[in-house]
Amino acid sequence: MIAVLLLLATALRPVDAYNEGNRLYAAKDFNGAVSAYQAALRGGASAPALYNLGNAEFKSGRIGQAILAYRRARYLAPRDADIATNLAFARAYRADKTLGAPGPLALALYDALHVLSHRESALLAAFGVLLATLGLGVWIVRRSRLAVAAASVLAVAATFALATQLAWRAEIDARPAAIVVPQVSALSGPSDDAKEILLLHDGSEVAVREMRGDYVLAQLPGGGGGWIRRDAIERVFVAVPPAR
Amino acid sequence: MSRRAWRAARIVPPLALAFASAFASVAGAAELQFSASVDRTTVGLGEPFQFVLTVQGEDMLSVPSPVLPPLPDVNVLGSSSSQSTNISIVNGQMKRQATVSFIYALAAKQLGKVTIAPCRLTYQGREYQTAPVEITVVKAPQAQAAPQPSSSSPGLPAQRSQLPVDGNLTLSVTPSRRSVYVGEPLLLDVSLLTRFQISNGGWAEVPAFEGFWVEKVFDAERFDFQRRTIDGKSFAVAPLKKSILFPLSPGVATIKPMSFNVSVAQAPRDFFDAFGTSQAVRIRSKPVTIQVLDLPERDRPAEFSGGVGQFDWAANLDRAATANGEPVNLVVRVSGTGNVRMIDKPRIETVAGLRILPPETKDESRVSGDVVRGSRTFRFPMIPQRDGRFTVPAIALAYFDPKARAYRTLHAGPFEFTATGSNVTASPVAEASGLRVLGSDIGYIKPDLRALDTAPLAPPFWPNLVYLLSLGVLGVAFGYRGHSERLASDRGYARKTRSSGLVRRRLKDAESRLRKHDEQGFHASLTQAVSGYVGDRFDIDSHAMTRDRLRAELEQRAVAPELAAELIAIIDQCEIARFSPGLLDAHDPRALFERTRDALGRI
Numbered sequence: 001m002i003a004v005l006l007l008l009a010t011a012l013r014p015v016d017a018y019n020e021g022n023r024l025y026a027a028k029d030f031n032g033a034v035s036a037y038q039a040a041l042r043g044g045a046s047a048p049a050l051y052n053l054g055n056a057e058f059k060s061g062r063i064g065q066a067i068l069a070y071r072r073a074r075y076l077a078p079r080d081a082d083i084a085t086n087l088a089f090a091r092a093y094r095a096d097k098t099l100g101a102p103g104p105l106a107l108a109l110y111d112a113l114h115v116l117s118h119r120e121s122a123l124l125a126a127f128g129v130l131l132a133t134l135g136l137g138v139w140i141v142r143r144s145r146l147a148v149a150a151a152s153v154l155a156v157a158a159t160f161a162l163a164t165q166l167a168w169r170a171e172i173d174a175r176p177a178a179i180v181v182p183q184v185s186a187l188s189g190p191s192d193d194a195k196e197i198l199l200l201h202d203g204s205e206v207a208v209r210e211m212r213g214d215y216v217l218a219q220l221p222g223g224g225g226g227w228i229r230r231d232a233i234e235r236v237f238v239a240v241p242p243a244r
Numbered sequence: 245m246s247r248r249a250w251r252a253a254r255i256v257p258p259l260a261l262a263f264a265s266a267f268a269s270v271a272g273a274a275e276l277q278f279s280a281s282v283d284r285t286t287v288g289l290g291e292p293f294q295f296v297l298t299v300q301g302e303d304m305l306s307v308p309s310p311v312l313p314p315l316p317d318v319n320v321l322g323s324s325s326s327q328s329t330n331i332s333i334v335n336g337q338m339k340r341q342a343t344v345s346f347i348y349a350l351a352a353k354q355l356g357k358v359t360i361a362p363c364r365l366t367y368q369g370r371e372y373q374t375a376p377v378e379i380t381v382v383k384a385p386q387a388q389a390a391p392q393p394s395s396s397s398p399g400l401p402a403q404r405s406q407l408p409v410d411g412n413l414t415l416s417v418t419p420s421r422r423s424v425y426v427g428e429p430l431l432l433d434v435s436l437l438t439r440f441q442i443s444n445g446g447w448a449e450v451p452a453f454e455g456f457w458v459e460k461v462f463d464a465e466r467f468d469f470q471r472r473t474i475d476g477k478s479f480a481v482a483p484l485k486k487s488i489l490f491p492l493s494p495g496v497a498t499i500k501p502m503s504f505n506v507s508v509a510q511a512p513r514d515f516f517d518a519f520g521t522s523q524a525v526r527i528r529s530k531p532v533t534i535q536v537l538d539l540p541e542r543d544r545p546a547e548f549s550g551g552v553g554q555f556d557w558a559a560n561l562d563r564a565a566t567a568n569g570e571p572v573n574l575v576v577r578v579s580g581t582g583n584v585r586m587i588d589k590p591r592i593e594t595v596a597g598l599r600i601l602p603p604e605t606k607d608e609s610r611v612s613g614d615v616v617r618g619s620r621t622f623r624f625p626m627i628p629q630r631d632g633r634f635t636v637p638a639i640a641l642a643y644f645d646p647k648a649r650a651y652r653t654l655h656a657g658p659f660e661f662t663a664t665g666s667n668v669t670a671s672p673v674a675e676a677s678g679l680r681v682l683g684s685d686i687g688y689i690k691p692d693l694r695a696l697d698t699a700p701l702a703p704p705f706w707p708n709l710v711y712l713l714s715l716g717v718l719g720v721a722f723g724y725r726g727h728s729e730r731l732a733s734d735r736g737y738a739r740k741t742r743s744s745g746l747v748r749r750r751l752k753d754a755e756s757r758l759r760k761h762d763e764q765g766f767h768a769s770l771t772q773a774v775s776g777y778v779g780d781r782f783d784i785d786s787h788a789m790t791r792d793r794l795r796a797e798l799e800q801r802a803v804a805p806e807l808a809a810e811l812i813a814i815i816d817q818c819e820i821a822r823f824s825p826g827l828l829d830a831h832d833p834r835a836l837f838e839r840t841r842d843a844l845g846r847i
Binding site: 040043045048049055056058059072075089090095119123127130132137138183201237 | 601625689691710714724
């Protein structure tokens with residue numbers, strides 16, 4: 001089966017691999033579906049493929065991998081309600097609950113600044129600034145009220161897009177990651193003989209603060225954390241490089 | 245004690261008595277105290293123990309050996325004696341208190357109560373008698389006789405090597421039992437028994453204990469010898485290793501021989517070998533077979549999870565209510581004696597809307613004698629997926645009790661708790677419409693696609709160039725605004741700015757008139773083009789100027805004299821052509837037009 005999937009992965013076009021993943025998923029071969037979706041994603045990131053990959057990972061019992069896939073899918077398609085729902089569902093299945101969860105105001109602000117994807121916000125911000133500048137230019141030359149009104153609206157839109165872009169940038173710079181093993185001990189230092197201070201489970205979301213040798217310093221949303229083996233964690237936006 | 249030691253001991257009583265008789269010349273007859281004792285009252289069958297007859301008296305003369313009664317239930321392994329004298333002076337008078345002990349090494353021959361009948365002693369015509377002594381003989385060996393203070397390697401006891409190794413240096417492997425059930429623990433004791441002086445040692449071969457799961461209890465880092473009498477011989481015994489073995493499968497399991505290297509101190513060979521030498525000896529244990537009995541198939545409960553021993557348990561939830569999807573933990577603690585670490589988790593029935601995670605397991609165990617006591621705790625996190633009251637069905641766990649040779653089943657539960665504010669709840673629509681929510685699941689996968697739109701995760705770079713373009717637009721707008729304002733306020737700038745366009749139009753008009761052979765019009769347009777352009781270009785009123793004045797103005801504005809002369813010549817030629825055409829001999833309007841365009845282009 002694995003050999004067949006590998007063959008499919010190399011022979012099929014991404015869309016064919018994606019559709020093959022759907023077929024395997026429907027047949028409840030979730031591990032096979034994971035391999036097929038991963039093959040589809042070799043051609044580039046795709047929100048539907050990442051979403052379906054998250055589903056297959058979830059059904060295979062890998063909550064952390066599912067959360068990673070959903071977060072990547074949401075990065076591409078933040079307004080997709082299915083992605084948001086399944087991400088929330090997978091998070092509810094974690095053994096570790098999030099400490100220091102944001103309040104309703106912070107959540108509303110977060111949602112507002114993630115209506116657009118990073119790509120959309122970059123494009124809208126750029127063209128918004130350009131059009132607003134053109135409107136401003138017309139007003140400068142012609143002193144047209146209509147032009148200044150249009151420039152104002154466009155400037156607001158561009159500012160919103162810029163804020164969204166900055167929010168995404170901040171999220172990427174925070175180096176979010178998820179635990180991808182059933183459970184792992186967070187240690188007080190980056191060595192095997194360091195004291196165990198926390199027990200983290202599959203799907204716990206952390207931020208990678210530092211890397212040393214075979215360990216990364218993972219910080220929980222509430223502020224706590226510890227040193228975790230590299231192979232127990234995977235970053236959302238960039239895979240943690242393997243240990244040398 | 246060795247035979248040699250016992251032979252030496254036999255000559256001690258007469259010497260002791262002779263020593264005691266030395267006081268007899270100065271002392272008269274005195275009252276004696278005659279008593280009997282044993283070093284312990286419970287002994288193992290065949291195990292040596294001490295029986296001591298003590299004679300104590302003041303100014304005691306030579307004391308004969310006491311007479312032992314018939315001892316049908318014990319063997320006399322040997323005897324020795326010792327004596328002590330205490331001299332004191334009271335009121336100028338010397339007193340001597342002498343004590344003579346007759347020590348017998350005995351070993352019981354039968355189980356149960358054994359009575360040593362009274363012993364008799366006749367002294368100076370008077371007969372003394374001890375009280376009978378009763379001991380209890382049990383099957384298992386009891387504490388060893390008269391342990392000596394422990395000593396670390398090198399060199400405790402015995403003697404330098406003059407004895408054969410066989411029988412005097414042994415690696416003893418002793419299981420606590422020879423017949424056990426699968427999973428039932430047994431203690432394996434590995435000790436070094438020696439009658440030599442041992443300087444150091446180390447393992448040469450330790451088997452992997454195939455067929456057993458092993459838990460280490462003790463591994464000696466140095467020799468810690470104790471004296472023990474075995475079969476009438478005194479040995480120094482040092483424990484080397486203790487392990488708990490859990491048989492994994494039924495049948496005859498064999499513990500393979502182990503090998504241990506020791507250095508045995510040798511006796512000095514001559515005067516120059518004052519400290520002697522040592523000899524390396526490898527000793528090997530005998531294989532030990534264990535009969536492992538299979539657990540009975542009959543009446544084996546479905547809840548049996550591998551436990552063999554005697555266990556109890558406690559199971560409860562760590563909270564009765566939870567909110568916001570926080571997990572509730574079902575904590576199951578199994579404790580008792582036996583293979584507690586081999587007990588598998590109890591099975592929990594699934595509950596709709598409740599996710600039960602695999603448990604975390606925590607073990608605690610310790611060894612007491614040959615019994616393993618401990619506990620195993622399972623912590624099942626249970627995460628509610630909806631609000632409401634949850635009931636986790638009762639759980640059960642069965643184990644095998646080897647003493648009763650029967651299975652026992654433990655029961656606990658059911659367990660109830662309430663969940664509120666769970667993250668994944670029924671939709672408001674479902675709640676409002678009164679629909680019954682049966683469960684929840686992730687949304688289904690996206691459908692098949694004809695084309696898969698892919699994009700890199702990172703946004704493109706080119707929008708950043710648009711920001712530069714925006715700056716350019718802004719610059720152009722400000723520039724244009726400034727240009728417009730200068731056009732309105734600066735006449736010279738406005739004339740200069742417009743001059744190029746005007747001259748192009750006038751030249752075009754002149755050319756048009758030339759094509760229509762309208763020479764008057766052509767020369768008028770050409771004159772206007774030259775005068776207008778020069779005037780606009782240099783912001784002067786060229787039409788109203790004389791030729792000299794125009795030449796001076798042009799030279800003042802750094803126009804080359806040749807070019808100024810050419811421009812004036814063109815104007816002159818145009819005026820002659822307009823007003824005095826007869827003065828021109830060979831006039832070529834086309835050449836004049838080209839000259840004019842060239843001259844204007846050079847300004």
